[in-house]
Structures are given as C-alpha cells and as structure tokens.
Amino acid sequence: MSIEIFPIHGIPEIAPGDDLAAIILRGLAASDLSLIDRDVVVVTHKVVSKAEGRIEAAVDDAEYRRLAEREARAILRRRGDLIIAQTEHGFICANAGVDRSNVPDGHAVLLPIDSDRSAHGIRVKLERATGATVAVVVTDTFGRPWRRGLVDVAIGVSGLPAILDLRGSPDAHNRTMDVTEIAVVDEIAAAADLVMGKADAIPAAVVRGIDLIGDGRATDLIRPPEEDMFR
Amino acid sequence: MSIEIFPIHGIPEIAPGDDLAAIILRGLAASDLSLIDRDVVVVTHKVVSKAEGRIEAAVDDAEYRRLAEREARAILRRRGDLIIAQTEHGFICANAGVDRSNVPDGHAVLLPIDSDRSAHGIRVKLERATGATVAVVVTDTFGRPWRRGLVDVAIGVSGLPAILDLRGSPDAHNRTMDVTEIAVVDEIAAAADLVMGKADAIPAAVVRGIDLIGDGRATDLIRPPEEDMFR
Numbered sequence: 001m002s003i004e005i006f007p008i009h010g011i012p013e014i015a016p017g018d019d020l021a022a023i024i025l026r027g028l029a030a031s032d033l034s035l036i037d038r039d040v041v042v043v044t045h046k047v048v049s050k051a052e053g054r055i056e057a058a059v060d061d062a063e064y065r066r067l068a069e070r071e072a073r074a075i076l077r078r079r080g081d082l083i084i085a086q087t088e089h090g091f092i093c094a095n096a097g098v099d100r101s102n103v104p105d106g107h108a109v110l111l112p113i114d115s116d117r118s119a120h121g122i123r124v125k126l127e128r129a130t131g132a133t134v135a136v137v138v139t140d141t142f143g144r145p146w147r148r149g150l151v152d153v154a155i156g157v158s159g160l161p162a163i164l165d166l167r168g169s170p171d172a173h174n175r176t177m178d179v180t181e182i183a184v185v186d187e188i189a190a191a192a193d194l195v196m197g198k199a200d201a202i203p204a205a206v207v208r209g210i211d212l213i214g215d216g217r218a219t220d221l222i223r224p225p226e227e228d229m230f231r
Numbered sequence: 232m233s234i235e236i237f238p239i240h241g242i243p244e245i246a247p248g249d250d251l252a253a254i255i256l257r258g259l260a261a262s263d264l265s266l267i268d269r270d271v272v273v274v275t276h277k278v279v280s281k282a283e284g285r286i287e288a289a290v291d292d293a294e295y296r297r298l299a300e301r302e303a304r305a306i307l308r309r310r311g312d313l314i315i316a317q318t319e320h321g322f323i324c325a326n327a328g329v330d331r332s333n334v335p336d337g338h339a340v341l342l343p344i345d346s347d348r349s350a351h352g353i354r355v356k357l358e359r360a361t362g363a364t365v366a367v368v369v370t371d372t373f374g375r376p377w378r379r380g381l382v383d384v385a386i387g388v389s390g391l392p393a394i395l396d397l398r399g400s401p402d403a404h405n406r407t408m409d410v411t412e413i414a415v416v417d418e419i420a421a422a423a424d425l426v427m428g429k430a431d432a433i434p435a436a437v438v439r440g441i442d443l444i445g446d447g448r449a450t451d452l453i454r455p456p457e458e459d460m461f462r
Contacts, residue, residue, distance in 0.1 A: 003425050005234040005440075077460040084460060092377040101411065141413075145376050145461035146323040148454045149394045149414025151421070153378070163380045180332065182372075182424070183380025190382070191422030193413070194234050194441065209236075210425065223379045229308040229315060230376035230461050 003209035006033055007195040007202045008041075014203075016053035021125030024204055033206055035132040040207040041122070042137045042192035045155055046102055047203045048118045049109045058108035064100060067108055071096035076231060087111060090222040091155060092231075093142045102201070111140065115156030116217040123158040135159030135210075138218070139189040145230060152193035154185035154218045161185075161214030162221050183221060184212065234440035237264055238426040238433045239272075245434075247284035252356030255435055264437055266363040271438040272353070273368045273423035276386055277333055278434045279349045280340045289339040295331060298339055302327035307462060318342055321453040322386060323462075324373045333432070342371065346387030347448040354389040366390030366441075369449070370420040376461060383424035385416035385449045392416075392445030393452050414452060415443065 010030035011023055024043065028035065035041070049055065058064040065081060072085035076092060085096040089111070097111035112118040115138045123136040138156030143149075154162065166180040192205040225231060241261035242254055255274065259266065266272070280286065289295040296312060303316035307323060316327040320342065328342035343349040346369045354367040369387030374380075385393065397411040423436040456462060 001238065001426065003236040003422075005236075005422075007232065079460060141411075144414075146454050146459060147384070147414060147417065147452050149412045149417065149452060151414050151417050180372075181380045183375075183378060183382050184425070186378065186380065186382050187421040187424050190418040191234075191236075191425060193418050194415070194422060195232065221378045221380060223377055228377060229310060 001209055001211060003191070003207065005191055005195050006031065006206045006208070008033065008204040008206065009202065011047065011201075011203055014047045014050040016050065016055065018051045019125075020047060020051040021122045021129070024122070024126065025129055027204065028206070035126060035130045035134050035206070036208070037133045038135070038210060038213070039132065040135045040137060040160065040188055040210050041126060041204065042139060042189060042207055043122065043204040044152075044196065045112055045115060045138050045140045046099070046109055048112050048115070048122075048138050048156070052112055052118065054110040054112055055103065055107050056110065057106060058100065059106045064098065064108055067110070068095040068098040071098050071110055089115065089155070090219055093140065097140060111155065112138065116158065116219060117156075119156035119218075120158040133159075133213070135213075137185055137188055137192070139192065141193075152189040152196075154189045154221065157185050157216050157218045159214070160188075160210070160212055160216055162216030162218060164212070185216065185218065186221065232440055232442060234422070234438065236422055236426050237262065237437045237439070239264065239435040239437065240433065242278065242432075242434055245278045245281040247281065247286065249282045251278060251282040252353045252360070255353070255357065256360055258435065259437070266357060266361045266365050266437070267439070268364045269366070269439075269441060269444070270363065271366045271368055271391065271419055271441050272357060272435065273370060273420060273438055274353065274435040275383075275427065276343055276346060276369050276371045277330070277340055279343050279346070279353075279369050279387070283343055283349065285341040285343055286334065286338050287341065288337060289331065290337045295329065295339055298341070299326040299329040302329050302341055320346065320386070321450055324371065328371060342386065343369065347389065347450060348387075350387035350449075351389040364390075364444070366444075368416055368419055368423070370423065372424075383420040383427075385420045385452065388416050388447050388449045390445070391419075391441070391443055391447055393447035393449055395443070416447065416449065417452065
C-alpha cells in the first residue's frame with residue numbers, strides 16, 4: 001500500500017462567510033482531482049478560521065499580544081513577546097494559536113472555536129457533493145520543545161481515529177508492544193504540509209492511501225495534565 | 232507537484248554486521264521500486280542500530296533501566312520506570328532512545344552512535360549502486376509533551392536540509408514571515424511512518440517528490456538549551 005499526497009490548487013483568499021467546502025471542491029476540479037473513498041482532505045486552519053470569521057484587527061504588537069492573551073486559557077511560559085499558552089480547546093502552542101502570517105495587514109487570525117466541528121462540517125459537505133466517504137483534518141503549524149523548526153499538526157479531525165492504538169498488538173517478534181499509540185492524524189498533517197508550503201498559498205491537500213476509518217477528535221490528542229511532565 | 236510514499240518490503244530481521252544498504256537494495260527490487268534522483272529513503276533507526284551492533288542484553292527491567300541511564304547525557308524528568316533524557320547526540324526522548332519493542336527477547340536496542348553518519352553511509356552506498364542522487368533519513372519514534380501519541384522524527388539525515396528556513400520569504404500577502412523555519416525532515420519522517428507501521432516489520436520507505444537537496448544534519452534540529460523554555 002502506497003500513499004499519495006496531492007496539493008489542491010486554485011483556492012483564492014478566503015473571506016468571512018465563504019463556503020469553504022464549495023471552494024475546496026472547485027480547487028479539486030481545478031487540480032484535476034476527484035475525491036475517492038477514504039481520501040483525507042487536509043486543510044490549514046487559517047482558511048477555516050477566515051471562512052468562520054475568526055479574524056480580528058490587530059494593528060500593532062500590543063493589540064496582537066492582547067488577542068493572544070485573550071485566547072489563552074492558561075499561560076505556561078513567557079519570553080519577550082512570545083507566550084506558550086493553552087487554548088480553550090486544550091492545545092498548547094505559541095500565542096494561543098493567534099497568528100499574523102498569511103493574514104491581511106493589520107489583522108490576526110484566531111483558531112476556529114471548535115476545530116473538530118469545523119472538520120466535521122467540511123466533511124459532510126464534501127461527502128454530500130461527491131458521494132465519497134472521506135475524512136477531513138484541520139491543521140496548524142506548531143513549534144515543539146527541544147526540537148527546532150515547526151511541523152504541522154492536527155487541531156481538527158473528522159472521519160479518522162486521532163490515535164492508532166497498537167498497545168497489546170504483537171510486534172514483529174510476536175511480543176506485545178507496551179506503549180505504541182501512534183498520533184496518526186499528526187503524521188497525516190505533517191505529510192500534507194510537504195505539498196502545501198507556507199509561502200505558496202496552497203492551504204489544502206488530499207492524502208490518498210490511508211486505510212483508516214474512525215470517529216476520533218483532535219482533542220483526543222491532548223495529554224491530560226496529570227500525565228504531562230512538562231507543564 | 233505531488234508526493235508518493237512507498238513501503239520497502241522484504242527486509243528481513245537484521246543482525247550485527249549486516250550490510251543494510253545492500254539489504255535495502257534487495258528490498259527495493261522485491262518491492263518493484265527503482266530509486267530515482269531526489270528520492271528520499273527513510274529507514275527506522277532500529278534496523279540501522281542492529282546492523283551497527285547497537286544491541287545489548289537486557290534480561291529484566293532493572294538492566295533495561297541501567298542501559299537507559301547509561302545512554303543518557305542528562306535526565307530531564309523521571310516518572311516510575313520512565314526517564315525523559317537527553318542523549319549524547321542532544322536529542323531529548325524517552326529512555327534515551329533505548330527500546331525493547333521489535334528486538335529479540337532479552338535485548339534492547341540503542342540509538343546509533345552517530346545517526347547522521349549512519350544516514351550518510353547508507354546514502355553513499357545507495358548512490359553508488361543505483362547512480363541516483365538520493366537522500367537518507369534515519370527515524371525514531373518519539374513522544375511529545377502536551378500531545379498524546381507518538382510520531383516518527385528524524386535522528387539522522389544525509390542529502391537534505393533538516394530545516395527549511397522561510398524567514399524573510401514573503402507570504403501570500405507579500406509580507407515578510409517572521410518565524411517560519413519548517414522541520415522538513417521531521418515531516419518526511421512522519422509521512423514515511425504512514426506506510427511503515429510498527430507491527431508490520433516494514434522498516435523502510437521511499438518518499439518521492441521532495442524537491443530539496445541540502446547537507447543538513449538531524450542535530451541541526453536540536454534546540455539550543457538557552458532558547459529552550461522546557462528543560
């Protein structure tokens with residue numbers, strides 16, 4: 001089984017109220033792509049947030065900082081203008097997900113209020129329009145402790161398990177693996193970013209060949225505080 | 232530009248002294264794959280470590296724990312039998328990378344001593360045998376603070392940049408992006424894991440369509456302690 005990842009071209013600048021699923025469908029057509037069963041449509045939250053109107057004025061650094069603090073449920077660390085914060089969803093990331101890149105001047109984009117629900121809404125519309133059974137992953141670009149560079153991760157999921165639980169499966173030596181929960185939707189998010197590119201304005205991709213169906217949520221990925229050694 | 236990811240089948244259990252590049256080439260042939268320019272061959276460190284003899288007896292939990300502590304340069308956290316430790320390379324991960332899954336009973340596998348050099352050695356042999364200019368990424372499976380589930384990351388690289396530095400590039404609004412260093416080899420590692428699977432004994436994959444050439448090292452990914460807020 002191999003996997004293919006296709007960029008979805010032709011998605012224009014998104015404005016509040018736009019029907020993102022319809023726009024993705026037009027992008028698929030412009031990219032000569034037809035959705036088939038088990039395709040995973042990966043879309044960066046930035047266009048989801050814009051379509052949902054989650055964009056606010058932030059004319060200067062101070063306003064931007066206030067927005068980030070407002071979106072934070074808890075602040076783990078501060079350094080200069082950067083905060084590492086927990087969002088209302090429970091994700092921990094820089095500036096509570098408030099971001100000014102790829103956003104019209106003087107504005108900042110926030111995370112969708114319920115990014116799992118956003119993924120679900122897009123999925124329902126894509127399925128109705130195409131007849132295919134697909135999954136949708138909404139992504140953001142997160143930094144990590146200890147490792148330089150950003151990677152895309154899932155902040156919204158519909159139609160897939162978030163985590164593949166291999167605990168109790170035998171390994172190749174027929175021994176039971178103790179701890180093997182794979183964050184498969186984060187791996188899908190990272191894979192899709194390989195064709196999206198930050199500067200290229202390609203905010204969506206199709207990942208084909210993932211042989212999974214499930215009803216996970218991105219919030220399944222949040223490590224409970226009592227299990228977390230780095231808060 | 233799309234990306235394809237192919238599993239490399241037919242790689243047997245690896246023993247110390249095995250010529251891993253030769254075994255990968257046989258696996259490629261068995262999988263009906265021929266390497267072409269810019270292919271990225273991704274291989275889990277477990278087979279690299281076994282080929283390099285980085286496997287030791289660990290008959291019980293106490294011996295396993297001693298091995299992990301011996302491989303650690305520094306210990307960040309302890310919880311029960313688990314340590315979160317920095318390895319000699321500088322990577323921070325569970326049990327300093329010492330692992331007992333997919334390893335013969337009574338043994339544990341350590342990380343390669345210099346996993347960037349391991350990647351380079353495999354790459355040189357693959358290039359000599361095929362005439363193609365390829366890259367090699369050696370991976371391990373790491374947990375993350377704050378997010379449940381494991382993802383594959385790069386611990387060895389040859390022939391690629393580790394990080395794609397987009398700082399200073401214009402975004403889609405023609406504004407300069409402040410902080411956009413993408414950990415592209417970690418995204419490649421995560422993508423390849425989608426076809427590898429922990430239980431399936433598929434320890435290598437080809438990622439095709441990555442349009443990058445560079446001379447990065449996985450140690451480029453290590454965040455300097457003075458920039459790190461979570462040690």
